[in-house]
Amino acid sequence: MPSSPEWASLSARHKSPSSPLEYAGLNLHPEEKESGSTVLLSPSPIDDTAFLLPDPIPDRTSGSTDKSANKDDKREVDENDGSGVERVPLWRLYLFRIQKYSSYSFATFLSMHLATVNAMPALLGIDAADNGIVLARVLYQLPLVEGLVVGSLAAHLISGVVLRIHKIRRDKSWYARRLKMSRVSFTGYLLAPLVAAHVFVARVLPLITEGDSSIISLRYISRGFARSPLTSWSIYVAMLGLSIYHVGYGFSRWLRIRKHSVQIAGVIYFALGIWGLRVVSQGNNMPEWLARKYDIIYGMF
Known part of the structure; x- marks a missing residue:
């Protein structure tokens, strides 16, 4: 204290x-x-x-000295435009902005990705969704675009972790205890390893075994459902639900959207996504040579 x-x-x-x-x-x-x-x-x-x-x-009038406060005086931002008031460190303000605005660029990719892998199978079938994935891949697998997507996600995660560590330390200093984490932040931390595993299976492993991702489609995900139905359903349902919650309530906070509207849209899209996963899980009809290639890729995981 x-x-x-x-x-x-x-x-x-x-x-x-x-x-x-x-x-x-x-x-x-x-x-x-x-x-x-x-x-x-x-x-x-x-x-x-x-x-x-x-x-x-x-x-300043009490005569007390705090070396760390004096050292950072020039790097602090006076938020109340007065003298002798509390100040927000400049680095924390910038990190907060990085975390906020990096979510916009990644959310653009996520919206396109969820539309092709969840909404299109439910509405148009798996074949039409595969065609949509091929068209979308031309855009978001360009080196510049893919670098922007990966960079924005990394910036969002790293800035959030740094701010969280700082907040934990400050909670202990101010209140002698750690305060609770919000549900939006908690779902973000749960989502991070699931997204990392999905990127590894759907992007990294094909690059290692095939040199590119040209043969990867929704049939690849269907093969995963055929090999391990319980694991696949558990991972994809969790990833779908956590993504909708984290992104929906996160943007309701950034953009001041009414939570009631976010809840309605989230329930609708979750139901649509579950139906899309059902369609994908039943799409295991593929040439034998393609199934063998997919088995080789999954066998490395």
């Missing part, structure tokens, strides 16, 4: 919980809980907005 003079000075500025703090367009309503002679401030229930909460800085 911060020393008494600094913490008392910080607490005095936040004494009225009816006045929200506004940082980078986010409204944060602190709650005050008396604990002996100190005041513990709780961040917004949506904890990710607390990434932009300022760190406490010493009261």
Whole structure:
């Protein structure tokens, strides 16, 4: 916990919980809980907005010194345009923006990918969806486009992890405990290994065995369902549900979309995606030579 003079000075500025703090367009309503002679401030229930909460800085009039605060003074951004107020470190503001805007470019690819592998099989059948995948592959497997997709995903993950580590350390310093993680963040961490496994099976392994992904289509996924139905259903249903939740509620936060609209759209698309997976799981009719090639690729996993 911060020393008494600094913490008392910080607490005095936040004494009225009816006045929200506004940082980078986010409204944060602190709650005050008396604990002996100190005041513990709780961040917004949506904890990710607390990434932009300022760190406490010493009261310059109290004569206390904090080397780390003084060292970073020139790198901090004054959010309240006043003197002696809390400041948000510039690096944290930039990381927050990287995490936010990198999600836009990756979401563009994800929308196209989900449309071809989930929606099109449900609406048009697996053959039409395979044709759609071939056309989409011409675009998103271009070196520049693929590099942008991979880079934006990596930037989103890395910036989120760095902000999470910083927040855990700050929670322990401010509150002597770790605060809860939001559901949007939690689903993101659950989704990361599933996406990595899917990329490895659908993109990396074909590159290793065949040199490219030209033979990869929905029939490849169908072969996976035929080989391991329980594993395939578990992974793809989990990946579909987590993706819809994470992306839907994440963008409802970024773009201030009503959650009721996100819930309706999410339920509709999840049902459509499940039906698409059912169609794909039944599409195991393929030439024998192609099935053998797919078996060789899956055998390396």
